[in-house]
Amino acid sequence: MNQGHSKDSTAESPLIKLTSVSHTFSTATGPLPVLDGLTISIAEGGFTAVVGPSGCGKSTLTRLIAGLMKPDSGEVWLHGEKVVSPLSTVGMAFQNPVLLEWRSIVKNVMLPLEIVAQGMPVLEQEERARYLLSLVGLEGFEDKRPSELSGGMRQRASLCRSLVHKPDVLILDEPFGALDAFTREDLWQIMHTLREEEPFTALLITHDLRESIFLADEVIVLSGRPARSQYVLPVDMPKKRSLDDLYTAKSSEMLAVLREQIKIAQGNTASASA
Ligand SMILES: Nc1ncnc2c1ncn2[C@@H]1O[C@H](COP(=O)(O)OP(=O)(O)OP(=O)(O)O)[C@@H](O)[C@H]1O
Numbered sequence: 327m328n329q330g331h332s333k334d335s336t337a338e339s340p341l342i343k344l345t346s347v348s349h350t351f352s353t354a355t356g357p358l359p360v361l362d363g364l365t366i367s368i369a370e371g372g373f374t375a376v377v378g379p380s381g382c383g384k385s386t387l388t389r390l391i392a393g394l395m396k397p398d399s400g401e402v403w404l405h406g407e408k409v410v411s412p413l414s415t416v417g418m419a420f421q422n423p424v425l426l427e428w429r430s431i432v433k434n435v436m437l438p439l440e441i442v443a444q445g446m447p448v449l450e451q452e453e454r455a456r457y458l459l460s461l462v463g464l465e466g467f468e469d470k471r472p473s474e475l476s477g478g479m480r481q482r483a484s485l486c487r488s489l490v491h492k493p494d495v496l497i498l499d500e501p502f503g504a505l506d507a508f509t510r511e512d513l514w515q516i517m518h519t520l521r522e523e524e525p526f527t528a529l530l531i532t533h534d535l536r537e538s539i540f541l542a543d544e545v546i547v548l549s550g551r552p553a554r555s556q557y558v559l560p561v562d563m564p565k566k567r568s569l570d571d572l573y574t575a576k577s578s579e580m581l582a583v584l585r586e587q588i589k590i591a592q593g594n595t596a597s598a599s600a
Pocket residue numbers: 351352353358360379380381382383384385386387599600
């Protein structure tokens with residue numbers, strides 16, 4: 327059972343639910359409203375991408391879902407329980423994977439198990455980590471140090487680490503943003519493999535519209551700061567996708583809609599620095 331929840335039997339269905347979430351930061355130059363009445367639902371097993379102008383509040387949204395901070399108003403729910411403090415069953419991956427250089431790759435992947443699954447025998451922890459590493463094509467690299475791997479390989483290892491403890495939710499904050507285009511496309515395909523083998527519910531923050539439609543079931547476009555949900559695009563593609571699916575007329579149409587929405591959102595962004 328997750329920590330950081332307060333149970334409310336009246337809350338139901340979606341795995342992640344945000345209801346009218348608003349948040350304002352206090353800054354040296356005054357209050358900075360960042361989120362404005364955000365309402366989002368993600369069903370169990372769903373994959374939602376969030377796109378929006380830089381500085382509109384996307385990373386703030388991920389911190390709220392992970393219970394790392396509380397909204398000024400509105401509520402965040404996970405599995406029908408209100409999120410009130412940091413959650414151990416949220417897996418997170420970021421743009422720059424922070425792997426510990428003094429640990430081997432497999433030991434880095436095992437780290438969350440050492441924290442949240444202390445009862446699991448070490449051999450079993452290692453077996454699970456090695457299994458995930460093999461799913462992402464890193465067999466043979468398990469005993470290397472992070473610095474011996476390429477950026478794309480480190481990001482694969484980081485994805486394994488974020489999934490090793492079978493989190494309820496996987497939060498991805500621009501995890502592929504720093505990779506070259508080919509490596510990024512490899513990682514997109516690996517995400518599909520992982521989703522098939524290790525079903526999870528995901529929220530992906532990205533600036534890459536092709537990435538959003540390739541990976542998600544639904545794309546939410548946030549307005550400029552303070553962010554509201556400006557537009558929701560259901561991604562009309564089969565769950566199993568190949569890169570060719572990005573070059574169909576339907577995909578071009580979806581991308582055109584998203585580009586247009588982003589333009590509108592950028593027009594809405596307040597002039598204060600992000
Ligand atoms: N702890 C904080 N205190 C004050 N202001 C903050 C804090 N965290 C974020 N902000 C501000 O809130 C706004 C939203 O930040 P956030 O990181 O959520 O944006 P973002 O959409 O993730 O941006 P990017 O696309 O560039 O990653 C920014 O203007 C940022 O400067």
